[in-house]
Amino acid sequence: MKFMSLLLVVFSAALLEIAVVSPPLTIVVLLMVSLYRKGDYVFWLAFFLGILLDILQVRFLGTTSSLFLLVLFISSLYERKVTSRNPFFVGGIIFLASFLYSLLTFDNLRLSLSQSLWSAFLALFLLLIFNTLINRTRVSLE
Amino acid sequence: MKKILVLIAFSILLYGADRTGLLERPKNLLEKALSLRIILNFSPSGQTGEERERLRKENLELLAKIIDQKKLLAENEALRIQLGAKKELAESSSSQKLLPARVLSLNIPFLIIDKGKEDGMRVGMNAIYKNILVGQVSQVSEKRARIELVTRSGNKILAKTERGALGIVFGQGGGMLLDNVPLSENLEEKDLVLTAGSLTNEKGEETGFLPNLLIGRISEVFKKEGELFQQAQILTLLDFRKLEIVFLVI
Numbered sequence: 074m075k076f077m078s079l080l081l082v083v084f085s086a087a088l089l090e091i092a093v094v095s096p097p098l099t100i101v102v103l104l105m106v107s108l109y110r111k112g113d114y115v116f117w118l119a120f121f122l123g124i125l126l127d128i129l130q131v132r133f134l135g136t137t138s139s140l141f142l143l144v145l146f147i148s149s150l151y152e153r154k155v156t157s158r159n160p161f162f163v164g165g166i167i168f169l170a171s172f173l174y175s176l177l178t179f180d181n182l183r184l185s186l187s188q189s190l191w192s193a194f195l196a197l198f199l200l201l202i203f204n205t206l207i208n209r210t211r212v213s214l215e
Numbered sequence: 216m217k218k219i220l221v222l223i224a225f226s227i228l229l230y231g232a233d234r235t236g237l238l239e240r241p242k243n244l245l246e247k248a249l250s251l252r253i254i255l256n257f258s259p260s261g262q263t264g265e266e267r268e269r270l271r272k273e274n275l276e277l278l279a280k281i282i283d284q285k286k287l288l289a290e291n292e293a294l295r296i297q298l299g300a301k302k303e304l305a306e307s308s309s310s311q312k313l314l315p316a317r318v319l320s321l322n323i324p325f326l327i328i329d330k331g332k333e334d335g336m337r338v339g340m341n342a343i344y345k346n347i348l349v350g351q352v353s354q355v356s357e358k359r360a361r362i363e364l365v366t367r368s369g370n371k372i373l374a375k376t377e378r379g380a381l382g383i384v385f386g387q388g389g390g391m392l393l394d395n396v397p398l399s400e401n402l403e404e405k406d407l408v409l410t411a412g413s414l415t416n417e418k419g420e421e422t423g424f425l426p427n428l429l430i431g432r433i434s435e436v437f438k439k440e441g442e443l444f445q446q447a448q449i450l451t452l453l454d455f456r457k458l459e460i461v462f463l464v465i
Contacts, residue, residue: 092320116219116278120226128246131327131354131361134238137227142223149219181324181368181388 079106080118087122091129097174099126100141101167101192105199107145108158119145142178151198158204160197167196243357290315290460313462316342319359321456324367324388326350328461331358339423341464348372348410348428349461364455365430366391369388372424375411376402378432383447384408386428391431391449398438402447406433425464 086102099122107115123138130137146165171192175185219405232238314335316328330336332355342349342362354361370386374393380400385392393408408431410424431449438445 083219091322108328113218116222120222123226124229124245127250128242128249128356129327129359131321131356131359133230134233134242135226135231139223139226139230142219142226146219146223149216160330184368184388 076114079110082106083118083122086127091126097171097178097188097192100144100170100174101196101199103141103145104148104167104170105163105196105203107148108163109203116142117144140174156187158200160200163200164193164197168193186206221333233295238273246356246358257344300317301316312465313343314465315460315462316360317460318458321458323455324364324386325353326364326458326461328360328362329358330463331356331360333357335465336463341423341425341428342461343428343464344453344458344461346429348424348430349453349455349458351424352463362461366451366455372430374408374430376400377407377409378403381411382444382447390434391451393433393447393449394444396445396447398443398445400445402433402436402438402445404433404436406447407431408433408447 083099083102083106086098090098103115103119103122106118119141120138124134125142126132126137127134148170151162151166159161168189172185172189175188176182229238233242240338316329316330316334317328319327321327326342326349328342336352336355338352338355340352342352348365350362350364350367353363363388365372366388367386368388370384372384372386373381374384374396376393376396378401380396380402382393382396382400385394393402396402407429410426410428410430412424412426430450431451433447434450435448436445437447
């Protein structure tokens with residue numbers, strides 16, 4: 074059930090990115106998922122969502138999935154050295170990931186910077202919500 | 216760790232294969248499979264299965280008719296406006312035909328439209344609306360195409376103002392900048408800027424913008440004494456976010 078809702082959230086992010094919003098919502102959500110849930114399925118999700126985005130946004134196949142996977146790979150390397158739920162780590166990694174993704178997608182420095190800032194704020198907001206929810210669950214269990 | 220590296224390598228391999236055109240068939244199949252229609256399934260209680268099925272079909276037919284009618288109205292309006300504009304376009308390029316295409320999604324600085332290779336689309340075609348340049352087709356699949364908006368950073372267009380001053384328009388993401396205009400030329404605010412013909416890009420390919428298409432209007436002129444050229448900020452005449460239909464010049 075949890076996995077299904079996770080899938081729903083990630084697919085909704087991808088659909089929103091295709092149809093409505095410009096900031097790289099999918100990579101933000103994928104990174105957040107990778108910080109909270111361990112497992113290879115995040116990489117598979119990144120791969121298939123990348124292919125989906127490439128087809129629907131008329132790009133060469135593999136463009137987005139390579140980017141998604143590269144970002145997740147770099148994030149996983151640093152995750153071992155830093156506390157993964159540290160706001161500085163989350164904000165920083167999402168900012169860098171979105172910047173790289175936007176720069177390669179839109180080829181515009183100003184647009185990429187603004188989109189990365191939005192993504193980092195969104196990630197910090199999500200982190201705040203996730204942490205609050207986790208803390209509440211812990212308190213109620215105690 | 217190994218799995219992610221294998222997936223990255225596989226993605227890069229896919230990219231290479233698609234660039235060389237090896238994946239055209241499977242890509243088309245995937246694209247067709249993804250072009251699914253979302254149907255709302257509403258079934259009120261208290262009806263027999265047969266009656267419910269009949270009502271459902273009738274409901275869907277009516278819904279489809281309403282949607283078609285709305286689409287037709289929007290298309291007619293766009294065609295009517297475009298027809299007026301086409302007369303002007305015809306003066307400069309008599310052999311041009313226009314192909315209408317619906318905008319499926321906008322992800323600035325790109326537009327995705329519902330026309331692809333099977334409709335005769337090809338890379339480099341100009342997209343216009345009311346004689347205003349929207350952009351250029353940058354990638355085409357079987358059923359869709361991707362248009363790079365005229366404002367995209369890195370775009371270069373050979374342009375002229377309505378007073379005849381020649382220059383180059385550079386896309387800046389949100390707006391555009393008219394540059395390389397000699398100081399001796401007269402640039403005024405609110406002057407219209409039009410395309411002046413094709414220009415070659417860094418790769419040596421012709422960017423192929425048709426002449427006399429509207430690019431935008433000058434909002435600010437930057438002139439400095441002692442410099443060779445003057446510049447002007449250009450605002451586009453279209454709100455790309457509101458575009459529902461564009462026309463491709465064949």
